[in-house]
Structure formats: C-alpha cells, structure tokens
Amino acid sequence: PGAYPGIKAEEQGISYNIAINLREMSLLKTPIVCVVIGEGGSGGAIGIGVGDHISVLQYAYYSVITPEGCAGILWKDVKFANEAANALKFTSKNLLELGIIDEVIPEPLGGAHRDHRQMATSLKASLSANLKQLMSIPKDQLVDQRYEKFRKIGMFHETGQTEPVSS
Structure with missing residues (x-):
C-alpha cells in the first residue's frame, strides 16, 4: 500500500513524481475531498492526500511510512513494528x-x-455533505486554506527528553 520504497523506484523518479503531484493537487481550484479506505502508508499516500477535507474510515490508517518501514529505519529490525x-x-x-x-x-x-x-451509504453522506460545504467557498480561498492546512501538519512542541529504545 503506497509507493514502492526501493532504489529502482527512486531511479525512475518516484520522489520527483510525488512532489509534482503534491504541487499540482495543492494548486487545483476545485474542491478536493480525500478518503482513506484502507492502508495509506507511504509518501505516495501523502501525495494523494492533498485535499480540502480528509476523511479516514474508522479502521483505516494513514501515515508517511508503514510500521515495518519505520521499525526497519529506527531499530534496524521489523520486529519492532x-x-x-x-x-x-x-x-x-x-x-x-x-x-x-x-x-x-x-x-x-x-x-x-x-x-x-451500509458503508456506501455512510461514505455517500460524508462526500455529499463535505462537497456541498466546500463548493460554497470561493476557489482562490480554497487554495489558500488548503495551503495553510498542510503547513500546519507536522508542527510539534517538545515536552522533555526521551530515552532511546535499546534493542
């Protein structure tokens, strides 16, 4: 689920293509509603998540990396997934x-x-309500709000020193 993280994908320009997608989606002057229905676990998942409203099904997940990929990077072992x-x-x-x-x-x-x-009915209700609300916003304002929304993601504050996990 997501863009393949291997060297072959990088050689074929996956990072560049994700970046282009992020730029293009962020500038579209039309309402964009994104819905994650299963697993979204890569830069590719983030790339298709540029929208004015992002919904996630109750049991779905959405992240820049899979737990296994994260464990492999941080702890060099997927057993820490x-x-x-x-x-x-x-x-x-x-x-x-x-x-x-x-x-x-x-x-x-x-x-x-x-x-x-039942799921289709819930999804239809969500999409209809969100599109109706977004269509009332001027197009230039949509683009500005979308930009501000994504600028805020990743803001953090430090609460103290944390200890590294030993393996």
Whole structure:
C-alpha cells in the first residue's frame, strides 16, 4: 500500500513524481475531498492526500511510512513494528486528535467489508455533505486554506527528553 520504497523506484523518479503531484493537487481550484479506505502508508499516500477535507474510515490508517518501514529505519529490525505503529499515531482516532484529518467515517460492525451497502451509504453522506460545504467557498480561498492546512501538519512542541529504545 503506497509507493514502492526501493532504489529502482527512486531511479525512475518516484520522489520527483510525488512532489509534482503534491504541487499540482495543492494548486487545483476545485474542491478536493480525500478518503482513506484502507492502508495509506507511504509518501505516495501523502501525495494523494492533498485535499480540502480528509476523511479516514474508522479502521483505516494513514501515515508517511508503514510500521515495518519505520521499525526497519529506527531499530534496524521489523520486529519492532508494533512499537513503531504506536509511535506513528496513524489510527483514525489519533489522526483526528492531531488535526491531520478532518473526519473519521464510522464503519459497520466488523469493518467496511462486512456490510458494503451500509458503508456506501455512510461514505455517500460524508462526500455529499463535505462537497456541498466546500463548493460554497470561493476557489482562490480554497487554495489558500488548503495551503495553510498542510503547513500546519507536522508542527510539534517538545515536552522533555526521551530515552532511546535499546534493542
């Protein structure tokens, strides 16, 4: 789920293409609603997440990297994927609390795949309401608000020294 992180992808310009996509999406003078319905775990996931409203299904996740990729970088071992997942705070609940997404769309009991019709109804209601609201905003204002929205992602404050995890 996401852009392939290997050297071959880099040789073929994946980073450049993600950057171009980010630029182009950020400048579109039309309402953009993004919905993450499963796993979004790479720069590619972030690249397609440039929108005026970002929704994530209740049991989906959205992050710049997968837990396994993060564990491999930080701890040089994918066995730390659970620790990485907790640190990434990529669940719909965490993302909403952090202001990265705008909405969590509830899923049917057991997940979206358990009741396609109910999920489609919920998704339709969300898309309709969000597009209606966004279409009332002047196009230039949409672009400005989108820019400001993404400039705020990643802001942080330090609360103290943390100890590195030993392996």
